[in-house]
Amino acid sequence: MAVSNNITAFLNFIALMCSIPIITSGIWLASKPDNDCIHWIRWPLVFLGISLLLVTLAGFVGAYWRKEGLLGVYLVCMAILIVLLLAFLILAFVVTRPSGAYSVPGRGYSEFRLGGFSSWLRDHVTESSSWGKIRTCLADTGICPKLNEKYVTADQFFGAHLTPIESGCCKPPTICGYQYVNPTTWINPVNSVADADCSAWNNDPSQLCYYCDSCKAGLLGNLRKEWRKANIILIVSIVVLIFVYIIGCSAFRNAQTEALFKRYKQGWV
Template sequence: MAENTSTAETVRVTVAEDRKSTPKGGGEDQNTATMGATAIKMQKLVAFPLMIISFLLSLPILFSVIWLLYMRHYDCENLLQLPKLQVGIVAGLVVVFFVSNIAVFLRSRLPMPALILVMVPLIVMLTVGLALVGAYKMESRSIPGSPMWLKSKVLNDESWNNIKSCIYDTRTCDDLIARSYMLKSYDFTTTKLSPIESGCCRPAANCDMVYVNATFWRKGNGVQVDSSTPYNVDCDLWTNDQTILCYNCHACKQGFLITIRGKWWKLGVFLVIMAIFLIASHLLLFIVTMWEHYGG
């Protein structure tokens, strides 16, 4: 009997220990499951804002497409075939807008193909933007719209003959005369002129010429206003003939170049900034997606 009693007590102790140990193991599994659920929740909380940010970053691209489509071309810009480049950039931006949002939609199902799909047009967009701001120096001579390309076109004599005829046909200098007809010499010198008006419609400031009106100046005594300033060859090119004025002057070419280059430089800066932000956004979204799939 004693042996049976001892055996029964041993069984009861073993069962009791098993019951105590079972809840303990279940608690560890429950804690692990809770931590996993929390991690997944955190991942989703990070991924959703990134998806929203990627979408919001694509909206300025859409707005820039509308702006480029309805923006008036600068006078004589068509002579350099820049409107065709503008249409090409518009088409590329439309592709970037749709591809960016498609990649966001596909990111959970096909993360790697989605990343590759969006990175190709974004890298092209970044490359074009860098070219337009002049990041490639000598290489950009062959890239339409880049500063070096614009300079080579404007300074080319054959191209400039067409451009200066176009500037004359726009009656820019005639409009300046009408706008400043009643101004005296001092008032005219303080008037803010556009780069083309300043370079093409009037002589250089150091030519020592006497103001009559906006496009008619009498030559002075031939003494430079500032003797420390090198003689300006544009002074010899200036004439009061309304069909010539300073259209052959270097200042006129620079004025036209500044006007055209400003537009394309700003567009290049926009493309670079948007490409960098979108690349960063999609890379972060890809990392979070990989974390969701394999990190938990």
């Protein structure tokens, strides 16, 4: 039984290590300016990572000090956490599958269409009841004014690989035909395209294209890009956790069988 407990303790130590990149990726996502403006999406991954850390710590203690009751609770809680992580991963993949991006000839950046993203993501992030606060928050982050420090000439700006938010919120859509002055100042064309985003653009730093659908699409594009990176860490962690859990269950079952055999043997003696 000691061998099985040692195996379980070692496996729980590996699982405990898996919680660290999950927590780190959650904190990384929460620290992003766009996630800072969407409070409900900031902390689920951090919460799951901390829960995993506590559960695996309990499993390690139970295995090391041979607390079978604690090990049983650990196995149940670990199964629940693995299911939750899988559900979270599947949801993240489904809602971030469409990209909504399209290339612009002669530009280093892409632009984004709101209709190109999943309806669930659009409904939960860009609905009118929440967009007002998100829009104000984005304006307060200072993302757009920083472009004026990074790019001086039009060639520099047009060849830049802007983030989705910078592309969607800090400048008018290319189709509008605005003339470049600097990254956040543009001259209105004489014959503007009949597009709502074209008329929504304003050189006022507090407005820019924050009222545009392209800004909403840019926010979704940023979320998609960041969550796709976090998904890679989740996939690796979940695979390791499932492997550890299967071996841990086997070791726990073997330990139970060994203990039962010893009790029977002592009874016969």
